[in-house]
Amino acid sequence: MPPLGPVRSLAVELESGRAWDAYSSGELLRGRVQLELRGALRLQALKVCARGRATVHWLESHSVGLNIVYCNYTACQTLLHRCCQLVPDNGEVTVLPAGRHEFPFTFQLPQTLATSFEGKHGHVRYWVKAKLHRPWSMAKKAKKEFTVIEPIDINTPALLAPQAGAKEKPARGWYCNRGHVSVTAKIDRKGYTPGEVVPIFAEIDNCTNRAVVPKAAVIQTQTFVARGAKKQKKSVVSSIVGDSVAAGRREVWHGRALKIPPVGPSILRCRVIQVEYSLKVCVDIPGTSKLLLELPLVIGTIPLHPFGSRTSSVSSQGSVRLDWLSSIPERPEAPPEYSAVVSSPERSLEPPCPAELGGAPEGPFFAYIQEFRFRPPPLYSEVDPNAPSEPARPRCMTC
Secondary structure (H helix, E strand, O other): OOOOEEEEEEEEEOOOOOOOOOOOOOOEEEEEEEEEEEOOOEEEEEEEEEEEEEEEEEEEEEOOOOOOEEEEEEEEEEEEEEEEEEEOOOOOOEEOOOOOEEEEEEEEEEOOOOOEOOOOOOEEEEEEEEEEOOOOOOEEEEEEEEEEEOEEEEHHHHHHOOOEEEEEEEEEOOOOOEEEEEEEEEOOEEOOOOOOEEEEEEEEEEEEOOOOEEEEEEEEEEEEOOOOOOEEEEEEEEEEEEEEOOOEEEEEEEEEEEOOOOOOOOOOOOOOOOEEEEEEEEEEOOOOOOEEEEEEEEOOEOOOOOOOHHHHHOOOOOOOOOOHHHOOOOOOOOOOOOHHHHHHHHHOOOOOHHHHHHOOEEEEEEEHHHHHHHHHOOOOOOOOOOOOOOOOOOOOOOO
């Protein structure tokens, strides 16, 4: 057998302190390259790189005359490229003794990254790769993948704004108009996080002579872009089915709940891959195509702030700055004493305590409030008690 060589193992470890080595944009990527040697090693260079890439690929067939031509659509976008020389290649050879050696490294991630993604026609991947160069030998490599989750805060005015829409469709059969079906739907906001429940407020008006069935679903749309062409893949991630609406009747949904399952967040800042979500309210009409109403959704990573329900109503009226939320202290100050707020004349109007009235009175306490605070209205009289002393001068009708 040929000799195994001095290198026992070469590995890359990340110091994230997290379960899935997940990072977000702007963070520091720390780790170390571990090199274990059986014997002395003549090292020429040791390089480590952090890479991220979005890749798209699919095939399409086109008919050209009697022939079928396959078109290859491929696109790539570099999202991250950082390199560091742990042992620089300066033309000299470094000799490392046998044993275990560690080389730490640190990379600053960019401020904007796309979330890691695996799809049918493309993916977004991130990894750290170490390359060991030795004289007169092939380079030895080690690779470690990590996950990036781009933070999407739904506590913004754009994602807290309500979404609403309406649509109408005629029901036709054998070129005859059999009435129409209309649907109106509304949701409280545009942004949600996995695990939340979307309350749907809808009204389905069936003005046909047949029963219709309303449905609602959260749709994920994956869009892949390459060479000016697009490839889309749509899938249903969650759905509900409503009760049948009889002919000439109306159905109202008062916040019908639709839960969002654990899905990946929206990807909106990548040039070749986008992941979008939408809420579709569908009405199945017999003998006619479905009536579809679509409302946009954004799946985020930062859940709704406790004050988000209050700001959502304000954000629909205009732009709102939420910077004041960060200035709220964790433990609010205690309210002032009542005596420090009410002035002395107002305190004199307070009702007396039971001890000042000579024992515990019968009946409710407010019955013993001072008499002048609840005086009865004056008696009705046709004589004005505040009549003027001089008679009023008559008006001249000829003026």
